[in-house]
Amino acid sequence: MPGPGNVGERVRNLRLTRRLSQAQLAGHDLSDSYISLIESGKRTPTPTVLRMLAERLGCTPEYLAEGVEPEQRAHLEVRERHAHLALLDGDPVGAETAFEEVLARSDDPDLTSRARWGRARALEELGRTEAAIALFEELREQAERDPGRASWLPPVIALARCYHTVGDLGQAIALGERALARLQHFGLTVGQEYTEAGRILLLAYVDRSAPERAHALGRRMLTSDAAEGDQPSTHYRRASSRALEEGAVGDSLYFAEQALAVRGGAPIRAQALLNLAAARALLRGVTPFTAEVVTEPERAAAAEALDLLGGTSVLEGAEATESTIERARALVLVGEPEQAIASLEDFLDTGMALAAPVAGVPAPERGTDRAARVRKTVQARLVLARARIAQDDRTGALVVLNSAGGQLKDLPPSRPAAHIYRELGELFEAAGETDGAANAYRQALEAVGLRPSRPQAAACDLGLV
Incomplete structure (x- = not known):
C-alpha cells in the first residue's frame, strides 16, 4: 500500500x-x-x-x-501492463480488477493516469458505459489542466464513442468534430485517431438523419492523405513536430509515441472500421423494397458500399456481424437478393449462439451484451425480409418479420429500438400487412416514450422515418 x-x-x-x-x-x-x-x-x-x-x-x-518503494512500484508497473494485455486478449473483467488494484496502491501520477485510462476502457468493453464516461471525463479535465503532460485527444475521442453508444448524439457529434478539427489542424489525416473520430462522426450523422453530412465526411476521409503513399509513422512524426512548434507538448509526445507504435505498418483494423461506417452512411436512406424502384444513383451508392465492405474481412465478432448485415443490404439494392438471402440464412443458422450469456461476465453486462446481440439478429432478419420482398415472396417475408417482432419484445425501450420498430413497420407495409405495420409504428413511438393516436405521422415528426 x-x-x-x-x-x-x-x-x-x-x-x-x-x-x-x-x-x-x-x-x-x-x-x-x-x-x-x-x-x-x-x-x-x-x-x-x-x-x-x-x-x-x-x-x-x-x-x-x-509513497511507494521502488520494488513496489516495479510490481505495480508490471501489473498495469499485464492488465492492458488482458484487455487486448478479450478479458475486460480481469483487466478491470487489475487496474483497480493498481489505482488503490499507487500514488504515482503517470501510472495512475494510465491505470485510469485502462479501467475506463475495460468498463466500456463491459458495457458499463456511464461509468466509463465518468472516468474519461476526468481524464479529459486532467489533460486540459496540464496540456504539457497529456494529450486531450484520446479521452475526447473515447467520450465521443461512449456518448454515441448511450444515444447522446449531440455530445458525440460535438466532441467528434472537435477531435477531427484538432487532428486536421496538426495535419494528421491518417491513423487510428483520425479514422476512429471520423467513424464515430459518420455513425452519429447517420443516426441523426443527416446523410448528406455523412456522405461528405465519408468521401473526404476515404480520399485523405493516406493516398500519398507515406507510412502512418511519417504523418505522426510531422504532426508531433508541428504540435511541438506550437507548444502543445502533450500532443507532441502522444503523436511521437504513436509514430513509434505504428512504424512499419498501417492500422488495418481502423481502416476496416472506417470502411464499414462509410458503407453504412451510403446505405442509410436507400431502402426501396424491389429492384425495379432502385434509381441509378442509389444502385451506384450500394455498389460503392459493397466495394468498401470488401475491405472489412479483418473484422471479428459484432463488427464482422454488422459487415455481413450491411453487405446483404447492399446486395438487395444492386439486384442480387439471392446472394443476400444465402449469406443471411447462413448467419442466422450459425449465429444463434450469439444470444447465449458470456461466461465470466457479471449479470448486468450479460444483459447489455444480450440486448446488442438481439438487435443485430433482428436487423439481419429485417434485411432478409427485405430480400424476400424484392423476390416478391411476401409470405416468406411475413414469416421472417413476425419472428423479428417476437424477438424485439426482449429489447428495453430506447431510440435504437425505435428505429428498428420503424423499419419493421415499413416492411410490414411493403408486405401488405397493415395491422402489423400499425402495431410496429406504435411500438416505435412507445420506445421513445410517446403514445400518439397517429403512429406513422408521429414517427415522421420524431425523425424516426
Whole structure:
C-alpha cells in the first residue's frame, strides 16, 4: 500500500515512528522551522533534501516522494501492463480488477493516469458505459489542466464513442468534430485517431438523419492523405513536430509515441472500421423494397458500399456481424437478393449462439451484451425480409418479420429500438400487412416514450422515418 497522505505527512509519520524531534531531523543542514513547513505541506522538498531526509529516516527518496518503494512500484508497473494485455486478449473483467488494484496502491501520477485510462476502457468493453464516461471525463479535465503532460485527444475521442453508444448524439457529434478539427489542424489525416473520430462522426450523422453530412465526411476521409503513399509513422512524426512548434507538448509526445507504435505498418483494423461506417452512411436512406424502384444513383451508392465492405474481412465478432448485415443490404439494392438471402440464412443458422450469456461476465453486462446481440439478429432478419420482398415472396417475408417482432419484445425501450420498430413497420407495409405495420409504428413511438393516436405521422415528426 502507498504511504499515507502527501510528502509532508510521510515525513512526519516516519519522524514520529523513529522518535525524532524536528530539530533532530533537521540536523546541521536544515532548520527545524523548514521541517515544520514540509510537514504542514507548505514547502515541497527538493530532490537533494528528499535524499537527505530519506537517509535520516531510514527509507528511500522514492517512498517519501511517491509513497511507494521502488520494488513496489516495479510490481505495480508490471501489473498495469499485464492488465492492458488482458484487455487486448478479450478479458475486460480481469483487466478491470487489475487496474483497480493498481489505482488503490499507487500514488504515482503517470501510472495512475494510465491505470485510469485502462479501467475506463475495460468498463466500456463491459458495457458499463456511464461509468466509463465518468472516468474519461476526468481524464479529459486532467489533460486540459496540464496540456504539457497529456494529450486531450484520446479521452475526447473515447467520450465521443461512449456518448454515441448511450444515444447522446449531440455530445458525440460535438466532441467528434472537435477531435477531427484538432487532428486536421496538426495535419494528421491518417491513423487510428483520425479514422476512429471520423467513424464515430459518420455513425452519429447517420443516426441523426443527416446523410448528406455523412456522405461528405465519408468521401473526404476515404480520399485523405493516406493516398500519398507515406507510412502512418511519417504523418505522426510531422504532426508531433508541428504540435511541438506550437507548444502543445502533450500532443507532441502522444503523436511521437504513436509514430513509434505504428512504424512499419498501417492500422488495418481502423481502416476496416472506417470502411464499414462509410458503407453504412451510403446505405442509410436507400431502402426501396424491389429492384425495379432502385434509381441509378442509389444502385451506384450500394455498389460503392459493397466495394468498401470488401475491405472489412479483418473484422471479428459484432463488427464482422454488422459487415455481413450491411453487405446483404447492399446486395438487395444492386439486384442480387439471392446472394443476400444465402449469406443471411447462413448467419442466422450459425449465429444463434450469439444470444447465449458470456461466461465470466457479471449479470448486468450479460444483459447489455444480450440486448446488442438481439438487435443485430433482428436487423439481419429485417434485411432478409427485405430480400424476400424484392423476390416478391411476401409470405416468406411475413414469416421472417413476425419472428423479428417476437424477438424485439426482449429489447428495453430506447431510440435504437425505435428505429428498428420503424423499419419493421415499413416492411410490414411493403408486405401488405397493415395491422402489423400499425402495431410496429406504435411500438416505435412507445420506445421513445410517446403514445400518439397517429403512429406513422408521429414517427415522421420524431425523425424516426
